Amino acid sequence: MRIVLLGAPGAGKGTVAKQLTGYDGSVQISTGDILRNAVKAGTELGKTAKGFMERGELVPDQLIMDIMEARLKDPDCQKGFLLDGFPRTIPQAEALKKLLAKLNIKLDRVINLDVPKDVILDRLTTRRTCSNVDCQEIYNIKSKPPTPDGKCIKCGSPAVQRADETEEAITKRLETYNEKTSPLINFYEKEGLLKSISSLSSEEIVAQVKAAIG
Numbered sequence: 001m002r003i004v005l006l007g008a009p010g011a012g013k014g015t016v017a018k019q020l021t022g023y024d025g026s027v028q029i030s031t032g033d034i035l036r037n038a039v040k041a042g043t044e045l046g047k048t049a050k051g052f053m054e055r056g057e058l059v060p061d062q063l064i065m066d067i068m069e070a071r072l073k074d075p076d077c078q079k080g081f082l083l084d085g086f087p088r089t090i091p092q093a094e095a096l097k098k099l100l101a102k103l104n105i106k107l108d109r110v111i112n113l114d115v116p117k118d119v120i121l122d123r124l125t126t127r128r129t130c131s132n133v134d135c136q137e138i139y140n141i142k143s144k145p146p147t148p149d150g151k152c153i154k155c156g157s158p159a160v161q162r163a164d165e166t167e168e169a170i171t172k173r174l175e176t177y178n179e180k181t182s183p184l185i186n187f188y189e190k191e192g193l194l195k196s197i198s199s200l201s202s203e204e205i206v207a208q209v210k211a212a213i214g
């Protein structure tokens, strides 16, 4: 499948994408994960992205497009991909449209995860992420806790709060979403690609995505 996952921070894009990758060999492409790995590795990209990310602001569009153009050309994307956290702005969506046309790739669907604001806020403050870059399993201290001493169940590394998950950065990320990303719902509606899903259970969302893709 070739899909875009849209939704506010905390809507569950990453969780759903991870569950869908096993379905038909499609790969998850998370610009957030790519950027966090670059920050950890201390690459040029990471050095540029770090400040924007910690403040809850978006990384400049051109930087993201360079990453995505290279990534979508990787051979493992042949079977399909799930874009998680990209596009994030109208210019990114327009650039993606051009890029896909150039690569002769057609999107199947754009899935919008429509989650109420109070649920989003609660999820973001209780979220923990495995600190092992090769794992990055997502936990929630209420609904899906790590081990009692805060370790990842899969790999044993500490499950930690992300640097951009302070209350201030979360508020900023939600503002950024409302201002820059939510207009994409309309954009993809007009493109005839949008499917909104308002379920809160990732299993149910996964089932609905599979049904929509056919």
Ligand code: ADP
Binding pocket: 008, 009, 010, 031, 032, 033, 035, 052, 053, 054, 056, 057, 058, 059, 060, 061, 064, 084, 085, 086, 087, 088, 092, 164, 173
């Ligand atoms: P979220 O949980 O907020 O959806 P992500 O892991 O997708 O988190 O992204 C974390 C941060 O990485 C964002 O706040 C932003 O700074 C940066 N980022 C990720 N994807 C993009 C993108 N497509 N365009 C610009 N910045 C991005």
Ligand code: ZN
Binding pocket: 130, 131, 132, 135, 136, 137, 152, 153, 154, 155, 156, 157
């Ligand atoms: Zn782990």
